[in-house]
Amino acid sequence: MDTTRRDFLTTAVTVAGAAAAGDLAHAEDHGHGHSHQVVPSDPTLRVKSLESLLVEKGLVDRAGLDALIDAYEHKIGPRNGARVVARAWVDPAYKQRLLADADKAIAELGYGGQQGEHMLVVENTPAVHNMVVCTLCSCYPWPVLGLPPVWYKSAPYRSRSVIDPRGVLREFGLELPEDVEVRVWDSTSEVRYLVLPERPSGTEALGEDALAALVTRDAMVGVAKLSPRREGSAT
Amino acid sequence: MNGVHDMGGMHGMGAIQEEKNEPVFHHRWESRVFALRRATGAWGKWNIDTTRHEIELVPAADYLRLGYYERQFVAFIETLVKRGMLTRVEIDSGIPARGSPKAVPPLTPEKVAVLVSKGVPTSRDVPVSPRFQTGQRVRARNINPTGHTRLPRYARGKLGTIERDYGVFVFPDTNAHFLGENPHHVYAVRFSARELWGEQAKPQDSVYLALWENYLDPA
Numbered sequence: 001m002d003t004t005r006r007d008f009l010t011t012a013v014t015v016a017g018a019a020a021a022g023d024l025a026h027a028e029d030h031g032h033g034h035s036h037q038v039v040p041s042d043p044t045l046r047v048k049s050l051e052s053l054l055v056e057k058g059l060v061d062r063a064g065l066d067a068l069i070d071a072y073e074h075k076i077g078p079r080n081g082a083r084v085v086a087r088a089w090v091d092p093a094y095k096q097r098l099l100a101d102a103d104k105a106i107a108e109l110g111y112g113g114q115q116g117e118h119m120l121v122v123e124n125t126p127a128v129h130n131m132v133v134c135t136l137c138s139c140y141p142w143p144v145l146g147l148p149p150v151w152y153k154s155a156p157y158r159s160r161s162v163i164d165p166r167g168v169l170r171e172f173g174l175e176l177p178e179d180v181e182v183r184v185w186d187s188t189s190e191v192r193y194l195v196l197p198e199r200p201s202g203t204e205a206l207g208e209d210a211l212a213a214l215v216t217r218d219a220m221v222g223v224a225k226l227s228p229r230r231e232g233s234a235t
Numbered sequence: 236m237n238g239v240h241d242m243g244g245m246h247g248m249g250a251i252q253e254e255k256n257e258p259v260f261h262h263r264w265e266s267r268v269f270a271l272r273r274a275t276g277a278w279g280k281w282n283i284d285t286t287r288h289e290i291e292l293v294p295a296a297d298y299l300r301l302g303y304y305e306r307q308f309v310a311f312i313e314t315l316v317k318r319g320m321l322t323r324v325e326i327d328s329g330i331p332a333r334g335s336p337k338a339v340p341p342l343t344p345e346k347v348a349v350l351v352s353k354g355v356p357t358s359r360d361v362p363v364s365p366r367f368q369t370g371q372r373v374r375a376r377n378i379n380p381t382g383h384t385r386l387p388r389y390a391r392g393k394l395g396t397i398e399r400d401y402g403v404f405v406f407p408d409t410n411a412h413f414l415g416e417n418p419h420h421v422y423a424v425r426f427s428a429r430e431l432w433g434e435q436a437k438p439q440d441s442v443y444l445a446l447w448e449n450y451l452d453p454a
Contacts, residue, residue: 043304044262050329052276053330059278061342065270069267112353113354114352143354150257151252156248156252158242158243167439169249181441186443189446
């Protein structure tokens with residue numbers, strides 16, 4: 001192993017070890033009883049040094065980096081997917097197009113692109129529950145959901161979703177009836193999946209915007225069902 | 236490769252930890268790693284399969300210990316060196332080699348919008364006939380390549396059904412190693428949960444994998 005990788009790892013390991021030993025002084029607590037993504041000061045410096053080097057050699061443009069980050073921090077996220085879902089709920093012809101050719105139907109609303117070049121939308125019904133995972137890495141439909149949350153990229157979700165989907169859903173607070181058919185979609189190719197959740201009952205009077213506000217990221221990954229009142233945040 | 240990244244079906248990874256109102260990035264350096272990988276990728280010196288494989292090559296114990304962006308960072312440095320974009324001396328010192336030319340970055344802010352909204356499609360419009368039809372029974376091959384593959388271990392040797400033809404796509408197993416795009420058909424293959432996991436699984440449940448034709452034999 002080269003020096004660079006070893007040094008980086010040594011530092012990361014040291015700090016992770018401190019956190020594991022209960023010394024949270026060096027860890028970052030997110031206010032919900034555990035810490036993760038424990039970060040030594042080292043990556044900050046190392047990444048900064050690498051960026052400066054790449055900029056100095058003319059290999060990257062700093063404004064380009066900023067624009068990329070801005071796109072995924074502020075413009076592309078689960079609100080996009082929520083609009084797709086709401087449109088499908090109110091417009092049966094759109095829903096048909098969405099299930100038949102997701103790329104084109106999603107593009108109708110102006111979404112598409114990187115890590116969503118090839119999309120398939122799968123519909124949840126009272127009889128069928130779809131959920132999405134990437135066991136091999138962390139593939140996720142960026143144009144409609146943004147970048148994935150930590151749990152989606154984590155070993156527990158990646159390892160267990162395919163062998164114990166019902167147990168995983170239970171941890172998300174979703175107990176599926178025994179007779180429901182569970183379909184797990186493992187993102188092994190460049191095809192990305194979006195779950196079209198069931199429209200909650202009691203929302204017949206709501207317009208498209210109000211419906212979109214009910215749709216959560218987790219429901220579009222297939223680890224939650226939607227309720228008529230918005231409980232979580234999709235962003 | 237039979238790496239720890241191929242974790243479908245493994246036990247012992249613990250409970251799922253949700254974070255309420257999670258930020259897109261937890262630290263600034265994570266966002267910089269994210270952007271640097273994309274921006275240098277615009278040089279076309281590697282492809283998405285190369286970068287995935289480089290992450291798989293992170294030693295197993297480290298892979299599990301490191302966070303997502305930490306893994307990406309260590310793999311990124313390897314890629315930069317292997318593809319000749321930077322030298323180890325430059326990375327360790329932070330200083331460009333003497334006399335190295337100043338390049339013109341390909342990913343400018345204007346081009347970011349195009350990259351983000353158009354992406355980099357890996358489908359190929361080439362006339363390759365499908366070997367399998369919808370509804371056909373297939374068996375995933377029992378292969379154990381030491382290089383990159385997108386056929387997870389848990390599906391190898393298992394019986395499935397072709398549910399859909401996604402079209403023709405670049406083949407990761409060769410593309411990752413610069414051995415050609417070798418495009419061919421990718422299918423949605425349905426494996427019953429019982430076929431994969433035995434009697435413990437519900438009879439009506441299933442797992443759908445998107446598999447290249449080269450991973451499949453007629454059954």
